[in-house]
Every structure is written in structure tokens, then in C-alpha cells.
Amino acid sequence: MFRDSIIANSGSVGTISGFGLVFASIVNFSGNTNGITYSNIGQLLLSNQAWFSNNGGTYEKLTGTFNLVSKQGGFSNVASGAYGFDVSAAGISILSDAVLESVVFTGPTPANYVRPYASGTYSGYNFSNSWNVRAAGIPTETDANATGDFAMDYAVGSGLAVAFTNNLNPSDIVKVGSGTPSTVYSNLFRFSTDAANRLRYVGKKKRIFQISGSISFQVPAAGTYIIYIAKNGTMLTQYKIYGRGASTNDIVVLPLNATTEMITNDQIEVFAQRYTGSNGNIVVPNMTLTIK
Numbered sequence: 108m109f110r111d112s113i114i115a116n117s118g119s120v121g122t123i124s125g126f127g128l129v130f131a132s133i134v135n136f137s138g139n140t141n142g143i144t145y146s147n148i149g150q151l152l153l154s155n156q157a158w159f160s161n162n163g164g165t166y167e168k169l170t171g172t173f174n175l176v177s178k179q180g181g182f183s184n185v186a187s188g189a190y191g192f193d194v195s196a197a198g199i200s201i202l203s204d205a206v207l208e209s210v211v212f213t214g215p216t217p218a219n220y221v222r223p224y225a226s227g228t229y230s231g232y233n234f235s236n237s238w239n240v241r242a243a244g245i246p247t248e249t250d251a252n253a254t255g256d257f258a259m260d261y262a263v264g265s266g267l268a269v270a271f272t273n274n275l276n277p278s279d280i281v282k283v284g285s286g287t288p289s290t291v292y293s294n295l296f297r298f299s300t301d302a303a304n305r306l307r308y309v310g311k312k313k314r315i316f317q318i319s320g321s322i323s324f325q326v327p328a329a330g331t332y333i334i335y336i337a338k339n340g341t342m343l344t345q346y347k348i349y350g351r352g353a354s355t356n357d358i359v360v361l362p363l364n365a366t367t368e369m370i371t372n373d374q375i376e377v378f379a380q381r382y383t384g385s386n387g388n389i390v391v392p393n394m395t396l397t398i399k
Contacts (some may be wrong), residue, residue, distance in 0.1 A: 109134060121166070122146060124171070130154075133270065136162055142176060147171035148373065155180040160214060162186060165222070168193035185214035193222040201237035204311075212244030220245050224398050231298050236297055236311055248296075250310035255298030256320075256397040257306065259290040261394035266325065266392035278381040280342065283322070283391055300396065306398055307374040318375060320363040320396035326352030330384015337376050338367040349382065363396060 110132040114120055117139045123129055124146040132154040141164030145151055151173055156262040158166045166183055183191035191212055212220035223233035232246050240248040267288045271278035284304030292300050322334055331351045335342040343365050350359040
């Protein structure tokens with residue numbers, strides 16, 4: 108436990124390693140050539156640490172394994188050529204959760220405020236899914252901000268064929284997106300994709316998501332079709348929507364909307380079913396889906 112102190116004018120603040128608990132509160136750092144490394148600590152609690160711009164090197168660095176990390180309050184005025192908070196070490200592991208909250212990052216080089224994880228981050232972000240980050244000067248990273256979308260879009264006159272494999276009405280329910288459809292995935296934050304036209308939640312905390320989008324499809328003959336949003340392959344039937352093509356080659360455009368609770372590795376996909384009409388493929392030139 109270390110608190111209410113000033114550490115000044117050292118060549119290197121040093122390393123704290125191997126403790127079950129480290130608690131530092133209201134500590135000011137000034138004129139140090141290099142900062143401090145925290146390594147293999149059970150519970151790391153940093154409250155109101157103040158790093159002035161006359162420090163150099165890397166202000167704070169984490170290495171090894173932690174059960175939990177909580178860094179709250181204070182500021183890092185990151186000097187030119189210095190780094191504020193470094194989590195880039197290979198093999199860094201958070202067994203429970205980590206919080207970076209209400210810390211102010213400032214200085215002439217925003218890219219140096221945080222040295223990000225070497226892997227496991229998302230484009231434009233710094234931390235792994237174990238972190239909840241709300242700090243001035245750097246991107247917010249929490250499960251509450253998880254989002255993902257895709258757009259399947261074919262050139263005019265073409266599209267993805269969706270086949271119903273029986274001649275019954277209602278037909279079988281089939282996924283829209285087998286094979287390798289022309290799909291662009293974007294804005295994936297704590298979402299990933301591991302199959303065609305699928306969005307998988309990879310955050311750690313359960314939460315409720317809103318799902319929206321649209322689908323357009325061409326019918327082989329006059330008929331009525333049902334579009335479903337599915338979670339883990341199970342239709343969310345309360346959100347199904349019907350569309351009817353009045354004649355051969357009619358284009359039907361339908362909105363997609365749902366609200367559902369998701370936990371880690373839950374996945375969202377779109378399915379279709381023929382309700383009335385002749386057997387044959389529908390052709391889908393465009394489909395979009397957004398989860399947030």
C-alpha cells in the first residue's frame with residue numbers, strides 16, 4: 108500500500124511484481140526518466156495517479172497475469188516521445204476484469220497515450236475484451252458499446268440464390284447466406300464473424316441488443332415469404348415479417364427488426380421460408396444487418 112506521496116527525479120521508478128494486492132492512491136510522478144512496471148499481481152488498484160509532462164519513457168506498464176485491475180482518476184500528461192499506459196506485452200492476461208475509468212490522457216501525441224495490446228484488439232481501439240474503458244482522450248471500450256454490422260450487396264441483375272429444398276408450403280426454413288456471399292463486415296467492436304452473414308457477440312457481459320436492417324429478394328413466382336431473425340439457429344418468431352410478390356420476378360423489400368438478450372458467443376443470422384407459391388429459389392441482391 109502506497110499513498111499520498113510524490114516520486115520525483117528518478118532514473119526509473121521501478122517494478123512492482125508478485126504481490127497479491129497492490130494499492131496506490133494519490134501519488135504524483137514528476138521528472139522521472141522512466142516509469143513503473145506492474146507485473147503478476149493479483150489485485151492492482153491505482154487511484155488518482157498524476158503523471159506530469161516532465162516524465163519520460165513509459166509511465167505505466169503491465170506485464171504478466173492479473174486477477175483484476177482498477178485504474179481510476181488522475182491524469183497522464185504524456186510528453187513527446189513518451190508513452191502513458193502500456194499493455195502491449197506478449198501474454199498479458201486478465202483473469203477477471205479490468206477497469207480504466209475517469210483518467211485524463213493528454214499531451215502532444217495522442218497515439219502514445221496507450222500502447223495497445225499486441226493482439227486481440229479491434230481496429231482503432233487499444234484493449235482486450237477484459238477491459239472496461241471510459242477515459243478522456245482515448246476511445247471508450249465497454250460491452251455496452253459493442254456493435255457490428257454487415258452488408259451483402261450484389262451488382263445490379265445478380266444476387267444470392269436461396270433454395271427451399273422441399274415442395275411443401277410452408278417450406279423448410281433456410282439460412283440466407285450459404286457459400287461465400289458478397290458480404291462486407293464493418294464496425295465490428297466486440298463482435299466477430301465465423302460464417303457467412305453471421306454476427307457473433309464476443310463481449311463478456313450479458314446485455315440486450317437492438318437489431319435492425321433490411322432484405323430485398325426476387326421471387327420465382329407469385330407467393331408469400333417469411334423472413335426471420337435467428338439467435339443461435341433458433342428463430343425469434345415474434346419478429347418474423349411477411350412479404351408477398353404478386354408475380355414472377357417481383358422484388359420484395361422488407362425491414363428487419365428485433366430486440367434480444369445476448370451472452371458471449373451468441374450469434375445472429377437471417378433465415379427465410381416460403382409460405383405460399385411455387386417451389387424455386389428466391390434471389391437476394393441486398394441484405395443489411397446492424398446490431399448495437
